[in-house]
Amino acid sequence: MKDQAGTRPDVSAELGALRARIDSIDDTLLALISERAALAQQVGHAKQGERIYRPEREAQIVRRLRESNPGPLSGETVERLIREIMSACRAVEEVTRVAYLGPAGTFSEQAVHKQFGHEVDALAEADIDACFHAVETGRADFAVVPVENSTDGAVGRTLDLVVASPLSICGEVMLPIHQTLMRKHGDLDGIRRVYGHAQSLAQCQHWLSRHLPDAERVSVVSNSEGARRAAAEPVAATLGSEAAAALYGLSVVAARVEDEASNTTRFLVLGAHDAAPSGRDKTSLVMGAKNQPGAVVKLLQPLADAGVSMSKFESRPARSGTWEYLFFVVCEGHRKDARLAAALAEIDSRAAFLKILGSYPAASA
C-alpha cells in the first residue's frame, strides 16, 4: 500500500518523524532569529545614531561560524545564511543603501548581496564614478566597485578614484567569475570574430588561441555591446555572462571559457570610514614616488623591516602632481596594529605622498 504521495507506510513513518523534528527546529530558529533582531534593535538604540553596519563585527561572526561549522552545509553556505540573517536584523533598525556598478543582474550586484545580504537598497549606478559620488553626496551609505580580476589585473578607474576620493575602504568581496562564448546560431565552426570587453578577452586569451586561433578579437565598450553585435553578425561570437545570451537571443557555444578556473574579481566596499580591527585585516595604501633608482625599495623597506607581508603591489602612472608613479599596496594587518602603525609612520616620513586608503576585514577565500 502507498499513501497519497506514493510512499510505503514504513517510509512514511520515518519521514513523519524526521519532519516533526524539522518542524521543531524551525520553531526554535524563528524564536532565536526574532530574539536576535530584537537585540540588534537594542544595539542600535545604545549606539544612538552611530552607524549600524560594522564590517569588522560581521566579519568576526562569519569567521567564527565558518570555523565551527560541523557540516553538512558548506562554509560558503553558512556564510551566506548568517549574512542574510544579519542583513534582516540590521534592516529592522535601518536599511543600508549600497551603490554599485549597474545594471542589475551583473557581478557587481552579486558582490553587494554577498557582503550585505538581500535586505538592502541596492542602487544601480551608470559607472564607477557615480558609485563614488553616491556615497560622497550621502545618497548611499556604501559603494561596491570592482578593483581587480585575478587574471587580467587592476580596474584603473577605481584606483584613480580612491586616490582622489575622501571615502575609505571598509571591506573587500571576492567573487568567482565565469565567461561564456555565444553566437547567433551554431558552434565554433565559422566564427571569424570574437567581441568582448577588454577584460573578458584578456581572461579568455589562451582558450581563444587554442580553439579559435584565426578569429579576430575585437574589444568593445561592454559585453552587452558585444552581444548586440554578435546578434547581427552570423560570423561573430561574443564573450559575456550566460544571462546576456538570453537577452540578445544568442546560443551558448561554450561555457566557462575563462583561462583560470579560479578566475575571481575582487571588489572594494567604500564608506565614510574604514573598519575597526577584526583580528584578520588588510590595509590598502597608495604612495607617490619619483622615477628614481631605489625610490620604491626605500618606500617599501619599512614594511619588510617590520615583517609585514604585502599581498598586492601595483604601480600606475600618476595623473597629476609632482610624483611620477603611484604605488598601490595591500598589506596584511590593521593600520592600528602596533607593528604596521610604526611601519606606516616610517613610510610617511620618507614618501613624497602617502594616503592610507583604509583597513578592513580580509574576505573569506
Place this chain on the structure above:
Amino acid sequence: MKDQAGTRPDVSAELGALRARIDSIDDTLLALISERAALAQQVGHAKQGERIYRPEREAQIVRRLRESNPGPLSGETVERLIREIMSACRAVEEVTRVAYLGPAGTFSEQAVHKQFGHEVDALAEADIDACFHAVETGRADFAVVPVENSTDGAVGRTLDLVVASPLSICGEVMLPIHQTLMRKHGDLDGIRRVYGHAQSLAQCQHWLSRHLPDAERVSVVSNSEGARRAAAEPVAATLGSEAAAALYGLSVVAARVEDEASNTTRFLVLGAHDAAPSGRDKTSLVMGAKNQPGAVVKLLQPLADAGVSMSKFESRPARSGTWEYLFFVVCEGHRKDARLAAALAEIDSRAAFLKILGSYPAASA
C-alpha cells in the same frame, strides 16, 4: 573617555552584553541549521529518488512560521529567511534547476529566488516557450513564468502554452512590480514620446494621462528596446525598471509611476507534477466551449453549486480545435478535496474540453 570606536564606557558594557547574547544565539542557529540540513539528507535518502522539492511542504512551513512570528521581523522577512534555509538544506541533497524568462536581473529572476531561495541553478531563457521546453526536455526541474499582472491582465503566451504542455502548475509566486519613467536628460518638460512594453504602458496609463497628456505612447518589444531608443532621442522617455536607467545612461524622471501601488505580477511554477494538498490551495483549469448562449454558465454551475469560489476567470479565443473559446479558471481548494473533486467530475461530463492544469499552495499575499 571613549573606546576605540568612540563609544562611552557604560554604553560599551551594554553593547558587550548584547553582543555576547547575539554570539550565543548565532552558535545555536548554526547548530540547528546544520542539524536541519542533516535531517533533510535523511529525508532525501528515505525518499530514494523521489523529488526533493515539495511545494506543499515548504508552503506549510512558511505559513506556520509567518503565523507564529513574534516580530520584530516582518512576515515577509521571516518567509525569505526560512526559504533560504530550506534552499540551502535542499541543495545538500540536490541542486534544483529552475528555468525563467531571462535575462538575469529581471522580475522573473526575483520570482525564482522568492520561491526557491538562492541555492538553485537559475537558467535564463530567451522566451516563455524556452522555459517550458527546458522542463519538458529535462534540462530544468521547474520553470517560473509570468502569467498575469494585477493592472493589465493576462500574459497570453503563457496561457496558450499551459494548454498544450504536458507540464502541471505546482506553485504560484506574487511579486510587487514598480515602473520608472526615465530619459536621457531633464525632467517631464519636453517629453513628446514615451516608449515601453505594452504591459508597462498599460500599467501606467493614468499616470501618463495626468502628467504627460500630449506625449505619444509607443509600444516596443521590450523596455530594454525603449531604453535604447530613449537614449538616442532627447524628446523621448521610456518606462522600465530602475536598473535599465543605469544600463542605458538615462536619468530617472519619476519613480513608481504605476497606477496601482499594489501593482503585482503573478508567476506560475511549472513542473512534471502538481503539488499535494497543503491546506490552503488553488486549482487552475481550462475549459473549451462553443460560442453558444448559456454555455459558460452551464460549465461554471457545478463550481457554484459546490460552494467553490473562483479567484480568476479569463476567456481567450482558442487557437485550434472544435471549441471557439477557452476559459481559464482559478478556484480555491485542491483537486483532491472532495467538494472540488465532485464539481470537477461534473464539469468534465459537461465540457467539450477540460484540462486540470494543477493544484498548488496559495502564495502569501
